[in-house]
Amino acid sequence: MKGSIVKKGKKYYIVVDVGEKGNRRQKWFSGxxxxxxxxxxxxxxxxxxxxxxxxxxxxxxxAEYLKEWLDLKETDLAKNTFDSYYRQIHNHIIPSIGKIPLSKLKVMHIQKMYGELEKKNLSKTSIHKAHSVLKASLKYAYKTDLIPVNFADKLDNPKKEEKEMGYWTKEEGKYF
Known part of the structure; x- marks a missing residue:
């Protein structure tokens, strides 16, 4: 397999011959x-x-990928889980990173999304859930060779809020 550099206008391209002998095909890489x-x-x-x-x-x-992934998952998930995924995707993930092409998604985009969700005063538990849904969707994209790496794996899962355990006083316990 051979490759070369070609200049067109002000841009440079990599051109690689990918075909067999007698069946010439080229793949162009720009940018x-x-x-x-x-x-x-x-x-x-x-x-x-x-x-x-x-x-x-x-x-x-x-946005397109997440909607397709969610459609695929609908039959595998319980109704409440599906509804939760739907809300996370449509309310939090798509508004933040929905316009980014799947192939161009990077760690910094995901980190920026977490920052935006924090600025909206979203609870840490909600941010944790958004991360879990995004991570699961990107895991599927990785397994199906749509992306070379699951960038959500490279980030620590945002911590959930730890709620203090509530308990009754002696009087409340007796009353109950």
Missing amino acids: YTSSKDAEKDLPHIVAKLQEGTFIEPTKTTM
């Missing part, structure tokens, strides 16, 4: 502003293609 940046990435891209570990970037947004 480079200098030939040095493209040259740095060329061996990594060729290696991933040869190993079969390259994951094609998708333009699917997080």
Whole structure:
């Protein structure tokens, strides 16, 4: 498998031949502003293609992906669990990171989402639940080769609020 650098306009592209002999196919990778940046990435891209570990970037947004994932999970989840996932996704996750393409999601986006949820005075337990739902959805995306890594795994799960145990006084116990 061979690759080369091509300049079109002000951008540089990596072009890799991925077809067999007699059946020429090329894969183009864009987004480079200098030939040095493209040259740095060329061996990594060729290696991933040869190993079969390259994951094609998708333009699917997080909102689109989460809605599809939730549809798939509906039959597997109890009604209350599904409703909870639905609320977390539509009320907290999508408003924060829904416009980001799934293939471009990074740890910083998730961390920023937690900060936004804290600013909205969401309880730590609610943020914990949002993290759990996002982590589960990204685990599925990773297993199905939609993303190369589950970035939610790289973050610590936000702590739940610890509620002080309530108890009755002797008088309350006797009255009960």
